[in-house]
Amino acid sequence: MGREGLEAALAAGAFDQNMAILFLGEAIWQLLSTQQTASNVASDHHSQKNHLKMTNALPLFGIDQIYTSQDDLNDFSLQLEELALSPTALWPSELTALMSNAKTILSF
Amino acid sequence: MLFTLVIHSGPYSQTSSTSLNALNFAKALLKEGHTIHRLFFYGDGVFNLNAQMVTPQGEIDLPKAWHTLIEDHSIDSVVCIAAGARRGVLNDSEAKRHQKDSGNLLGSSDLSGLGQLIEAAATSERVITFG
Amino acid sequence: MTTPLPPVDPEGFLCDTNDWTKPIAQQLALNEGITLTDAHWEVLDSLRAFYQEFDLAPAMRPLIRYLKLHLNKHDINSLYLLSLFPGSPAKLAAKIAGLPKPENCL
């Protein structure tokens, strides 16, 4: 679940861990910059938190290595400019290297 | 080696549940002489320690099996407090704090924060996620 | 002189965060033994702005980073926040600022 993955990343940031966050596959939709809170659209009650707002807090939590997959962007017909937080788009072989250089990988 | 297992999968997830995989992996690593630094139950994984779960007869009772493993080996087991609260897995004090009738957290696992996951990831030699 | 408080939960968080006003914040603070000064308000206002911007009540470290950025005060640290909001500053300040109760995860 995106929300809980994001919360884990924020926690890692709050504890000063050196980390990168990688948005792969469907997770890329979490960064779509046109997301709106339900209350902006219709009623005046939030049905859920605005996921993008929380995502935008990543840099304040000290997380500035943000990556996504160029291959997945192509699959989804997405442009990098449509995403918030200006992630770095990597090709699969670069992502493979990023993963193998990590001490630990947590997936959500 | 020092392992931490992160369990995201509930005992009855919509798609393939890896709870049993995680349980069997935990048992095997202990048998092989390795150590579990911590079990961290996150997301739907919190349902593995729901004391109210009723397993159909003839099937493996996963909450009971986790409970037995945790108690027999005095394993440090943490259920994420926020993931648990959202899904109605609470201990008695959290139930009281949120004005709910009663707790349903099985056994001696701790309800605690994500700091426990981050600490475990930093400390353990191996972190294996079961999603 | 006391301001009548709207309903709060057993821990003193507002049940409905829309009830929050500045006089109510003063009363919530008094209940915690704190008399609000300009220094407190600076933090509380920033905290509310943080919540508006990120839909999230910050932990200590990001709050400090945010305060440094927005108040242009580079000497702000956790001791400073502790002196204003003793105990657990992030949680206590969130309570007085009328933010939803943190989920205890961050």
Place this chain on the structure above:
Amino acid sequence: MTIHILSKSPQHAAYKSCLQHVGPQDIVMLINDGVYALKTTDAAVQELLDDNRLFALQHDATVRGVTANGASLIDEAGFVALTCEHSPSQSWF
């Protein structure tokens, strides 16, 4: 050398993502519905088989009626051993 742990069948996005990100030194461990990968003829799977870099949990393959098809079938102790020999581990689900 990463160990990729795949628990979803080839119909899931996780399957494609996993195979796409396996490095030349990495190994893949199939558990749960991931063992259905042994029923495919995908080139990426074939390459892993040729290099002896594809492993599957014996129990999960047996209960699903999937045969080894050239992969190494191992038990839980073998799975544990692989995670000791390879790091980090990346789970795909």
